[in-house]
Amino acid sequence: MEDVPDIYDPAFVKAVFDRCSRRYIAFSFVCSLGFTERWRRQCVAALALPRGAATGYDFMSGTGEVWPHLLGANPEIEQIVAVDISSGMHTLAMERLHAMRSDRIAFIEDDVLASDLPDASADFVASTFGLKTFSPAQHRRLAALTARVLKPGGRFAFIEASDPRGWLLRPLYLFHLKTVLPAIERIFLRGAQDFAMIGTYSTQFGNCRQFTGMLEGAGLIASYRRAFFGCATMAFGHKPL
Template sequence: MTGLLPRDDTLYDPAFVAGLFDRCASNYRWWSAISSFGFTYIWRRQCVRLLPRPGPGAVIVDLMAGTGELWPHLLRHAPDLATITALDISHGMHLHAVDRLHSARATRITHIEADALTTDLPEHHADLLTASFGLKTFSPEQQAILARQIARLLKPGGHFALIEASDPHGWALRPLYRAYIDRVLPLIERLFLRGAQDFTMLGPYTRNFRDCTHMAAALRAEGLTVTFHRHFFGCATSVSGHKPA
């Protein structure tokens, strides 16, 4: 994307979000690792550690899976027979994820191209459910729909952990953090990715999203038990919990 940033009603249009990630797909993995100074790797690992270790044959649903950055953490956490059902709306991210699957792990991962808000994955499908960095592109209303889907997909007794980059309000270094997200990263993207302004969207999305507080309330409203966590002064927040048996 180039030019002016879109209005808020466009920001949360699933077709717009899918197009944005289609364009980011080929650079996503390295950009996410380098621009976050490796924090996204640490936060994914911390997110997975919020989950109990599942028994053999467990089904793990990874929503907004992107190019599968969470899968190595999940497969290390789960015993050999666990499988992952991964879902993402972006065709580009899907293609990159599938390319990456030409390895021993391929038999343990099913990757579905679909909208998490409307997916017809069966009820009570998941022993564990995860989402890393896939919440910020949902409006508050969409987060309520997503929470309903998560409650529907989890088996009774099933656990979830969701993590997202957040806006660390109250942190003394927040002005520096915001300057990095809002000014430095867009400049680097324009210089190195031929004027693109796609990763630049992280700025408005994280500012609007703020943190996982609203998602936590939406999940509680669906009857799930929820614990809220802050990571590195609130630069990321997460929610974990379970569906009562």
């Protein structure tokens, strides 16, 4: 009997995103009809960064596409520490977005849950489209990590592509994830089947509501919000003073 891989195992996740990193930006933008960029902006808006010197983390940073939005929201950010497990994603982020901001962006290439990040070291934590690669048990650990690394009053915002349960067009959305995306990959990307995992991760993730509760359980003030009929959802808030 063939072994079924654990799709949340860090080694499995790293391998998937290393293989698809070179085409990830174009594929995600086109196949989300441009919504991923809009949702990044909404995530940063929910983060509600105050002006002034600040240091923070970009968890599961991927290709670093949220950095321009963060620096635009607060030009006085001193440093963004990007944490991601994928070597391929880090390499691409450095090539595309890091060069002009090398004095303000640092990298940690590691599983964020295994990284030894200092307590109370961040004014903010942001994360865009990385939650789906974690299991519920890993989400609980991530919530505790977020609470630990934030300074009192520090802010956080997570956004993730989600399953829009209750939406009239949900069957069409799921057809897009489960049928259209794998077909595009087979035809144009030589059948690597890595991008199809994005649909698998998204539908198994559900939405950010449960994670919002975990953040509250970790002692944070957290809110939940839907975007575009629930095709993306957010968990955002702050650490009490």
